Amino acid sequence: MTAEEETGEFYLRYYVRHKGKFGHEFFEFEFRPDGKLRYANNSNYKNDTMIRKEVFLTPAVLKECRRIITESEIMREDDNNWPEPDRVGRQELEIVMGNEHISFTT
Numbered sequence: 001m002t003a004e005e006e007t008g009e010f011y012l013r014y015y016v017r018h019k020g021k022f023g024h025e026f027f028e029f030e031f032r033p034d035g036k037l038r039y040a041n042n043s044n045y046k047n048d049t050m051i052r053k054e055v056f057l058t059p060a061v062l063k064e065c066r067r068i069i070t071e072s073e074i075m076r077e078d079d080n081n082w083p084e085p086d087r088v089g090r091q092e093l094e095i096v097m098g099n100e101h102i103s104f105t106t
Helices: 003-007 059-072
Strands: 010-020 023-031 036-042 051-056 089-097 100-105
Touching (some): 059 089
Antiparallel strands (some): 010 023, 010 089, 023 036
């Protein structure tokens, strides 16, 4: 990993949703630049309520996340051939690492 990848800006967000029998259900997590991990899960199955959690991660955990992203080469991906989101489901992935930014939707 380059020094920029290790110490530069870092943000990751993943979101997936489904609209169906139980309404708008979704799962989302976000790694923020200040080390905060935010999690949300909304399901109406059996009248569940939304779950929201927040926790701060250690620098070692954030460094490992950066390493995994770097080794996966996801920052080199191109989503031009990916399917478009439809009215039923959608996924979003956004990553900022150093001076690189990707945002995929399918």
